[in-house]
Amino acid sequence: MTRVVLATHNAHKVEELKRILGDALEGIELVTYDGPEPVEDGDTFEANALIKARAAAEFTGLPSIADDSGIAVDALGGAPGIHSARYAGTRDDGDNLRLLLTNLGGATDRRAQFVCAAALVVPPPVGAVGPDGPASASESEESVEIASWPGTVLAEPAGSGGFGYDPIFRPADADRSAAELTAAEKDATSHRSQAFRALAPRITALAGS
Template identity: 55%
Template sequence: MSGTDALEVVLATHNAHKVAEFQRILGERMPQLRVLAYDGPEPVEDGTSFAANALIKARAAAEHTGRIALADDSGIAVDVMGGSPGIFSARWAGHGAGDEANRTLLLAQLADVRRPNRAASFHCTIALVVPAALADTGEPVEIVVDGTWPGQVAYEPRGSHGFGYDPVFEPEGHEITAAELLPEQKNAISHRARAFEALIPELERVAATLR
């Protein structure tokens, strides 16, 4: 494809806000990129890692739409808990539990753990899948990139920005939580921002090799 051709990718989510976020961040670097919403069935995320679950979603979206597909999977990993909640971050307090319940349970589990043993990190994995019909080799292309944001778990929630575990996560080098950072500050240094930085060169290489 030429530099002026539009590159359309489908994002494996039914969340319109996430589609807009991907479009905004990726579009700043790749003006020809158009991120499309996914309208197909949601696959069962039964992988045992962020990468496995991201690939499950991206493969399903690519197969359903015949388009290049993106999917992400993210969560928080606490060192002293062996990397948990990890892939179970969104449902740590049970299926249907909200952010507050997940945070409350995590803080209760760490109640007797003092610094410096509260180290944790946010992880974001993005999978990119190019269907065989679009790849120059005639074979499917699968690429996985990661972004990690180190820090520690706070003793109590603080801040009104962000979502999920942001109010209880203190990024490395900061004495405030991710929820106390302004959105533009967080978006510039977060695990998702770091994953995007790794993704953009891969997208550019894919765009240059499409049939």
């Protein structure tokens, strides 16, 4: 089995990604990350996903996958965007979605989209040698995929499933909030599902390497 680190401390994401990747994990042991959290100071979802995957790969010496995701609301100029997880300053899902609803107020334009960037960083093998000596982390192989899931923001939360902003987001391809969808329904079209399925062939290729 090839060990691959999932660079998150979010148990909901671990469960969701194991479902999404499914057969792509054949021959791969997906292990959780217990190292320090890096400073996510990138200005895009892609940059922050790579920051997390690079930190986990450097800490563990193993291939690492990570994502950065959030909700971008048109009437708020794309906010909270990359700041979605800490929008209210407490990192509490309920606080975040309540603040979003307060800031959106009675706006008639409620268009929004969930965005996910999925990254894979594969460090050079231990003992690998480059043209200038021992290979460094800068010589890691990196891949990133980004996807979006359009919809609208509801006036109030609905549903008890999912996590994050799911209770106030109704996907354009559904008649219920994301928190009211079954896991299978959400996995079929969600932003995270699209991004990681695009990345899956490169994860699968790690098996036995």
